[in-house]
Amino acid sequence: MDGYINIKVRVWRQAGPKAQGHFETYELKNIFQGASFLEMIDILNEQLIAEHKAPIAFDHDCREGICGMCSMYVNGHPHGPDSAITTCQLHMRKFHDGETITVEPWRSRAFPVIKDLMVDRLAYDKIMQAGGFVSVNTGGVPDANAIPIPKPKADEAMDAASCIGCGACAAACKNGSAMLFVAAKVSQLALLPQGKIEAKQRAKNMLAKMDELGFGNCTNTGACAAECPKQVSLAHIARLNREFLAAKFSD
Amino acid sequence: MWLKDSSVGRKFVMAISGTALVLFLLFHGCMNLALVFSEEAYNTICRLLGANWYAVLGSMLIALLVLVHFCYGIYLTILNRRARGNDRYAVSGKKEGVTWESENMLVLGLVVFFFLVLHLYNFWFKMQFAELTGIHTGAFDPQDGAAYVNALFTTPVCGQIYCVLYLIWFCVLWLHLNHGVGSAMTSMGLNNETWQPRVKVISTVVATLVILPFTIVVLYYFGMGIGALL
CATH class of the missing domain: 3.10.20.30 (Beta-grasp domain)
Incomplete structure (x- = not known):
């Protein structure tokens, strides 16, 4: 009670x-x-x-x-x-x-304190602006079933999309890395056919922005996933690595 | 250059160099295991490698790999500490599922490196180096590897201390690899939801396989040394 x-x-x-x-x-x-x-x-x-x-x-x-x-x-x-x-x-x-x-407050170089417990998390918005989107032509609404997507992939994309961008991953990381956030935002699109067209640019641009904003390098300790309020899986980080390496090697 | 300027590129270099070193250690361990069966067989391997061009080339490549892995490790740690910022958390709770070794890879790596220097002095300096330069740095023939192993590990008291030191080295290496192998796989993108628990197991198995032959050899000579004392 x-x-x-x-x-x-x-x-x-x-x-x-x-x-x-x-x-x-x-x-x-x-x-x-x-x-x-x-x-x-x-x-x-x-x-x-x-x-x-x-x-x-x-x-x-x-x-x-x-x-x-x-x-x-x-x-x-x-x-x-x-x-x-x-x-x-x-x-x-x-x-x-x-x-x-x-x-x-969150303590990370990329999240400077504004006042007391408030931190500036604009860095995450900047990463999203660097490539966390799909480009579509406007017009009539396409049929929802026009592009078939296997259920397991749709589920995994949905799990990645549950990321709310709160910053807990970078705050928990001993390296101040935002990899789980970037991985979730890349994964939610990389898993779907609509995201394939811009896949290479997305992985490269979002990662470059993350590095530029002063986040650290991931060492796969798993603290981020353990503390994530939405339980975003560490497996997405492997996908981000894969997407990025594939993009670099195809250049 | 993205292998230096991008965070995933840097991790990729760490992963590739680390994996190559693991493969070398597996090869090195298999050779050492010959000591348990026949010292003559081991010396044959020593002669086969010795200061031949392919062995020298291999040694240089491994030295380069160690150097790259070492320098990147230091560089990454500096970058990561900077990213964390100067203000540390006053209270830091235990994160579920985060292993101690994964948070202390640099320290473990430095201990492994320190022992590596000692090991190079114990053997490489007296064998390949002696053969290359013609300077007699050891007490035995540079190609008589078994004699050096015998002398180092079975000489009373000093030999036993060396055995324990080497065993500590292997334990530290095991911890380093227990996180390192799985982390390298993830850094190369070889992981997913289904394989996550499997990669953890692979990591532990590889770490154990790497140190197993070395440990067997040291324990064998430790037993011989103790047997001679009694």
């Missing part, structure tokens, strides 16, 4: 991108365990505002695990200690009475 707990929250506070950050610890009393983690942060912010202190800046939007806005490195895990969920789907029942919860 969900009860009420008293907790301490140790939060990273940073006034701006260039400012020196530090941890600050806040005490919270009578937090309902049925509350979500972000609701707990909301309560904390109410408390801070009542004390005439600056509230904690953090990213959030849909609060149902599909937008990929929430970030936060909670107790050493992106999106907290539970598996296959985003921070907004994390509940206070995962924590016990008297616990000190450490909350940090």
Whole structure:
């Protein structure tokens, strides 16, 4: 049964991108365990505002695990200690009475901190702009069954497409690599016939953009897939490598 | 050049050089195994290779591979640390399914390299190097490999210490390969959803196969040394 707990929250506070950050610890009393983690942060912010202190800046939007806005490195895990969920789907029942919860922003050179727990994830958008699309001629809507796609391939493409681009993979990676993200975005199109036409350019351009933006080199440790809220598989990384190498060798 | 400038290109170089070194080690291990059956057979192999042009060419190629693998390893680590940024996480939780060796490949590689230098001094310097230059660097004939193995591993106390050192080396190498082989396969694109667990098994099997012949030989001489002491 969900009860009420008293907790301490140790939060990273940073006034701006260039400012020196530090941890600050806040005490919270009578937090309902049925509350979500972000609701707990909301309560904390109410408390801070009542004390005439600056509230904690953090990213959030849909609060149902599909937008990929929430970030936060909670107790050493992106999106907290539970598996296959985003921070907004994390509940206070995962924590016990008297616990000190450490909350940090994503830490990666390509994701600079904007303020407190907010980081700049424009890098992922730039990678998408480099090739994460298919070009189609506008006109009448084609019949959905005009291009047959085997079910296993459609399923795998769908699994890859479940990536919400939250950045947990690069945040969890000891090399600060965005390979799982790029792999998912390349795979979702590479697996389908519609994506074949631009396959070579896509793999090369997206990877080049990833390298250019300062992400690291993948060493296949698997931390990204272990922490991915959408459980995107490590196998996609092998596909990205294959796509990229095939494109380079055919040049 | 994409093999240097692109992250997948760099990983590909690591994978290819690593795989070539694994193949060399399998070859090296098979040769060593001859020691257990007949020291004469081993010396025949030593003579066959020695300082002949193909052996020298092979050695140079392997040295080049080691150099490339070593330099790329250092380069990749520097790039990756830079990508991680200066701010480290205050709390870092254990990631499920992430092995210790996969996160410490550089350290393991450096230990393997350190032992490699010792190993080159123990054998190569006294055999191929001596034969090439004509300088007598060892106590025996440069082509009498078995005598060098015997002297290094069975001389009381010192020999046993060497046996243990070499066994530690093999363990470190096993850890390095247990992640390395599978990682190389993924880097070359040879992995998918179905093969993921199989690649893990292949990795462990190859790592074990590589160190097995070397371990057998060292344990054989360790036993001989202990037997002589008793």
